[in-house]
Amino acid sequence: MATGFERDALEGYAREKRSEYEGVLKKIVEIPSVSVEPERKGEVRRTAEYAVSLLESFGAKAKLYETKGHPIVHGRFERGPNYPTVTIYNHLDVQPAEGDDWKTKPFEFVREGDRYFGRGTTDDKGPAMTALFGARYAKERGVPLNIHFLWELEEEIGSPSFETAIRANAEDFATDTVVVSDTVWVSRARPACPAGLRGLQGFRFELQTGETDQHSGTAGGAARNPVAELCALIAECVDGKTGRVKIPGFYADVVPPTKKELEDLKKCGFTVKEFKKDHLFRSLRVHDALEVMKRIWTMPTFEVHGIAGGYQGPGVKTIIPPKATAIVSCRLVPDMDPKKIVKLVKSFVKKKNPDVVVSAEHELPAYQGKTTGPYADAIRGAMKFAFGKEPVFVREGGSIGAVLSMERVLKSPVYFLGLSLPEHGYHAPNENYDWMQASGGMAAFADYFRRLGEMKA
Amino acid sequence: MATGFERDALEGYAREKRSEYEGVLKKIVEIPSVSVEPERKGEVRRTAEYAVSLLESFGAKAKLYETKGHPIVHGRFERGPNYPTVTIYNHLDVQPAEGDDWKTKPFEFVREGDRYFGRGTTDDKGPAMTALFGARYAKERGVPLNIHFLWELEEEIGSPSFETAIRANAEDFATDTVVVSDTVWVSRARPACPAGLRGLQGFRFELQTGETDQHSGTAGGAARNPVAELCALIAECVDGKTGRVKIPGFYADVVPPTKKELEDLKKCGFTVKEFKKDHLFRSLRVHDALEVMKRIWTMPTFEVHGIAGGYQGPGVKTIIPPKATAIVSCRLVPDMDPKKIVKLVKSFVKKKNPDVVVSAEHELPAYQGKTTGPYADAIRGAMKFAFGKEPVFVREGGSIGAVLSMERVLKSPVYFLGLSLPEHGYHAPNENYDWMQASGGMAAFADYFRRLGEMKA
Numbered sequence: 001m002a003t004g005f006e007r008d009a010l011e012g013y014a015r016e017k018r019s020e021y022e023g024v025l026k027k028i029v030e031i032p033s034v035s036v037e038p039e040r041k042g043e044v045r046r047t048a049e050y051a052v053s054l055l056e057s058f059g060a061k062a063k064l065y066e067t068k069g070h071p072i073v074h075g076r077f078e079r080g081p082n083y084p085t086v087t088i089y090n091h092l093d094v095q096p097a098e099g100d101d102w103k104t105k106p107f108e109f110v111r112e113g114d115r116y117f118g119r120g121t122t123d124d125k126g127p128a129m130t131a132l133f134g135a136r137y138a139k140e141r142g143v144p145l146n147i148h149f150l151w152e153l154e155e156e157i158g159s160p161s162f163e164t165a166i167r168a169n170a171e172d173f174a175t176d177t178v179v180v181s182d183t184v185w186v187s188r189a190r191p192a193c194p195a196g197l198r199g200l201q202g203f204r205f206e207l208q209t210g211e212t213d214q215h216s217g218t219a220g221g222a223a224r225n226p227v228a229e230l231c232a233l234i235a236e237c238v239d240g241k242t243g244r245v246k247i248p249g250f251y252a253d254v255v256p257p258t259k260k261e262l263e264d265l266k267k268c269g270f271t272v273k274e275f276k277k278d279h280l281f282r283s284l285r286v287h288d289a290l291e292v293m294k295r296i297w298t299m300p301t302f303e304v305h306g307i308a309g310g311y312q313g314p315g316v317k318t319i320i321p322p323k324a325t326a327i328v329s330c331r332l333v334p335d336m337d338p339k340k341i342v343k344l345v346k347s348f349v350k351k352k353n354p355d356v357v358v359s360a361e362h363e364l365p366a367y368q369g370k371t372t373g374p375y376a377d378a379i380r381g382a383m384k385f386a387f388g389k390e391p392v393f394v395r396e397g398g399s400i401g402a403v404l405s406m407e408r409v410l411k412s413p414v415y416f417l418g419l420s421l422p423e424h425g426y427h428a429p430n431e432n433y434d435w436m437q438a439s440g441g442m443a444a445f446a447d448y449f450r451r452l453g454e455m456k457a
Numbered sequence: 458m459a460t461g462f463e464r465d466a467l468e469g470y471a472r473e474k475r476s477e478y479e480g481v482l483k484k485i486v487e488i489p490s491v492s493v494e495p496e497r498k499g500e501v502r503r504t505a506e507y508a509v510s511l512l513e514s515f516g517a518k519a520k521l522y523e524t525k526g527h528p529i530v531h532g533r534f535e536r537g538p539n540y541p542t543v544t545i546y547n548h549l550d551v552q553p554a555e556g557d558d559w560k561t562k563p564f565e566f567v568r569e570g571d572r573y574f575g576r577g578t579t580d581d582k583g584p585a586m587t588a589l590f591g592a593r594y595a596k597e598r599g600v601p602l603n604i605h606f607l608w609e610l611e612e613e614i615g616s617p618s619f620e621t622a623i624r625a626n627a628e629d630f631a632t633d634t635v636v637v638s639d640t641v642w643v644s645r646a647r648p649a650c651p652a653g654l655r656g657l658q659g660f661r662f663e664l665q666t667g668e669t670d671q672h673s674g675t676a677g678g679a680a681r682n683p684v685a686e687l688c689a690l691i692a693e694c695v696d697g698k699t700g701r702v703k704i705p706g707f708y709a710d711v712v713p714p715t716k717k718e719l720e721d722l723k724k725c726g727f728t729v730k731e732f733k734k735d736h737l738f739r740s741l742r743v744h745d746a747l748e749v750m751k752r753i754w755t756m757p758t759f760e761v762h763g764i765a766g767g768y769q770g771p772g773v774k775t776i777i778p779p780k781a782t783a784i785v786s787c788r789l790v791p792d793m794d795p796k797k798i799v800k801l802v803k804s805f806v807k808k809k810n811p812d813v814v815v816s817a818e819h820e821l822p823a824y825q826g827k828t829t830g831p832y833a834d835a836i837r838g839a840m841k842f843a844f845g846k847e848p849v850f851v852r853e854g855g856s857i858g859a860v861l862s863m864e865r866v867l868k869s870p871v872y873f874l875g876l877s878l879p880e881h882g883y884h885a886p887n888e889n890y891d892w893m894q895a896s897g898g899m900a901a902f903a904d905y906f907r908r909l910g911e912m913k914a
Contacts, residue, residue: 036770099670198674202772202775212882214738214884217855218855220854222753227763228760232688234692235691240686241810279680280668282665284681296676301677301678307763311762314493315659318762329773331678427671428672
């Protein structure tokens with residue numbers, strides 16, 4: 001084994017660099033890079049500019065690439081053209097963070113013991129910084145690799161500019177393999193790596209029947225009610241209680257999990273009790289652990305995120321609103337085709353309520369990854385080295401649009417080394433990350449680079 | 458006929474007092490007395506205090522009565538204990554006024570030619586001030602009547618304190634008859650007086666399944682979705698397209714309109730085209746004029762005003778919200794009993810989704826008025842005198858909670874002399890009132906008081 005990659009040495013590195021790590025994470029978490037909010041465009045850019053200067057201060061070459069939307073940041077620890085290249089993918093944009101459920105200010109970095117609170121701490125700024133610290137360690141110890149960083153700023157809006165941008169700069173971004181660090185373990189007790197991601201197809205259903213609010217006394221009964229019509233439409237699309245999608249053909253291309261996959265799921269440490277606790281759910285649609293896993297990882301969904309329009313305040317304001325919008329998305333699994341789902345949904349809605357205008361947003365197919373071969377083995381080994389247990393290969397319910405683009409454009413295999421935990425509150429208020437995952441993650445990345453260096457040597 | 462009550466004289470009075478009238482209306486419209494908004498409590502009180510000083514400046518005795526909620530204002534032009542008393546009911550609280558659809562500031566009084574814009578101009582501050590000017594004229598010409606003003610400040614929230622307050626002060630408020638000026642004509646072409654009002658029963662349906670927003674990628678499929686469940690529930694309660702209520706027993710006590718009533722409706726000047734234009738509707742549930750009138754005046758409804766909770770912003774934010782609230786109300790007609798409807802709705806919801814918490818708000822039974830006898834004849838005559846045509850007696854789709862309370866407590870018959878027009882935008886953005894209705898209304902009230910004086914003399 002290359003010198004300096006022993007557990008003790010890596011633990012010492014993490015201890016020594018902890019305050020530097022926290023300083024860097026604080027700085028980047030406190031820039032509110034909410035990619036979905038147009039008024040935050042400047043903050044997203046400021047995040048990218050800070051990331052470039054950060055990479056440079058770590059001794060990397062770094063560059064900001066313009067896209068049609070938010071920029072992309074690329075950094076490189078270059079060893080030389082004859083060495084293999086590994087690229088770490090993270091994203092530095094974050095989800096919106098409004099509402100009263102935050103106990104601390106979402107864009108203020110708050111440390112409480114070993115826990116770090118703030119929007120983006122676990123998704124995905126904390127893991128990005130963890131990988132950077134792990135990579136610097138490996139570089140300083142001379143691993144025979146080029147280590148690249150590909151940091152996106154449009155992940156939370158479905159990566160609309162990513163594929164075009166990496167295609168236009170495919171030479172700069174060329175790599176032998178990619179490791180994505182933006183996924184969640186099943187439980188703290190055991191590392192987990194996804195071997196597949198659900199896709200996503202978003203929709204907005206808009207119905208306009210008037211121009212302004214009207215009084216339900218003077219017009220109610222004859223007037224159309226766009227909220228009631230959208231409720232009926234949603235109820236026609238999905239069984240609200242079971243989640244079963246009622247649109248004919250919706251499940252036609254779903255590949256059910258194999259027997260082997262089901263066996264792996266049973267071993268992954270998932271418990272319904274923990275799942276409920278981590279997500280603060282009062283009850284679930286189903287109660288059996290395997291059934292829950294099948295539903296969140298291997299089955300598609302039709303989810304309504306909200307109904308905009310209409311009265312939202314206290315008491316009862318007896319208006320008939322002029323329009324309403326249902327905000328909806330479907331999670332997709334192999335082999336569902338987003339374009340086919342858009343077609344199915346549009347024609348179903350047209351049949352049920354022709355006045356409803358459907359706009360499709362966020363197309364992302366599902367992704368099926370690999371769990372065998374040297375790269376997968378290196379991840380397995382690095383996780384075991386850092387966290388004491390081999391990871392289980394499961395699936396991930398969420399979507400990372402960039403994954404498919406990287407496979408397609410860079411033509412190199414993509415693997416996952418995620419560090420987030422269920423209790424970190426992914427996309428939720430009081431999002432957090434913790435020092436155990438950060439310090440373990442640094443060791444895991446350093447060891448992963450060592451393995452890749454030895455593998456290719 | 459008593460001197461000074463000729464058409465010319467009353468037209469002259471209106472012309473002479475126009476700027477005074479506009480000044481008073483401006484002053485009261487610019488106090489944002491939104492009774493449903495707790496933070497406006499002070500403004501509602503300020504309105505009541507202004508109303509007292511206004512009545513006093515008109516030579517009336519006036520008093521502010523405290524209630525458990527917003528105050529009540531009572532004013533009196535006293536002729537003496539041996540004269541009959543007529544009470545004019547209006548309300549001085551208003552609907553909320555938010556949103557981008559207002560072309561002028563809602564709480565700024567804007568005059569454009571003969572039209573007055575601002576929240577409350579037509580509902581009901583404009584008619585209240587009109588009645589006051591008409592009453593002052595009659596008083597100054599010595600009509601042998603006591604004229605009282607009963608101005609409520611909780612009408613828009615269903616008059617929760619009104620009945621208790623008038624019961625506690627029944628001696629002060631004693632009256633021989635009440636005339637309510639808070640209703641809308643069918644069209645400008647012909648005055649209309651309601652001979653019945655729909656009742657109202659409000660509800661909030663709340664479903665909580667978690668504590669905070671969750672990511673639909675990590676939890677979607679197994680997690681319950683409270684918005685989807687409420688959509689399903691709404692769709693079970695009502696046919697969104699036709700408006701047909703599906704709750705068994707809902708229509709059991711509905712008294713259908715008589716043949717005579719249907720004949721009157723056919724003559725009232727209602728056209729679907731005007732109704733659509735006045736309310737800016739793109740389409741309606743039905744297309745026949747009589748069918749529209751039946752639905753808005755003689756049939757009950759189940760209306761969803763909005764679904765609170767969930768994502769409301771731009772794009773698609775893929776959350777599963779922790780809770781959602783459907784804001785709902787039913788318009789009621791004779792002989793429906795609000796308590797029975799609450800029972801029906803609660804037990805239906807409990808059967809369909811036992812986790813949904815139903816809270817009932819705004820109970821108001823429907824009201825059936827009289828169209829014959831001397832008081833109705835006086836209204837008929839006064840309307841014809843002021844506007845050139847006898848009014849049709851129709852129904853009103855809206856609810857005025859105070860009407861039933863006054864009949865019950867004051868034990869005196871209630872009639873209607875409304876001045877609002879469909880194009881005034883009742884409860885809608887760009888609410889307005891106009892000088893034709895104000896000046897005609899002053900004449901109608903003055904003439905009404907003359908007739909009452911002669912009738913009792």
